Amino acid sequence: MNPRHGSKPIVCDESPGKKAYCQCGHSEKLPYCDGAHSRLQTGVTPIVIEVTDAGKKAVCQCHKSGTLPWCDGTHSKLGA
Numbered sequence: 001m002n003p004r005h006g007s008k009p010i011v012c013d014e015s016p017g018k019k020a021y022c023q024c025g026h027s028e029k030l031p032y033c034d035g036a037h038s039r040l041q042t043g044v045t046p047i048v049i050e051v052t053d054a055g056k057k058a059v060c061q062c063h064k065s066g067t068l069p070w071c072d073g074t075h076s077k078l079g080a
């Protein structure tokens with residue numbers, strides 16, 4: 001488990017545009033990347049995508065989703 005990522009998604013009211021979602025778990029602005037992966041040389045880079053539609057999005061924090069960066073419910077099948 002990454003340091004700040006949990007076992008449940010972060011739900012955010014997303015707006016369209018280019019987004020970078022943290023994958024290293026060290027960002028202070030989760031679910032977004034704040035550059036911590038570079039500062040800490042984690043070797044893990046964010047998922048950068050173009051969000052095309054506004055609305056509530058569940059951003060995966062367990063890293064097991066089949067539809068990263070979005071939650072697909074896989075976290076609910078994982079053990080504690």
Ligand code: FES
Nearest residue numbers: 061062071074075
């Ligand atoms: S947080 Fe839901 S699948 Fe990862």
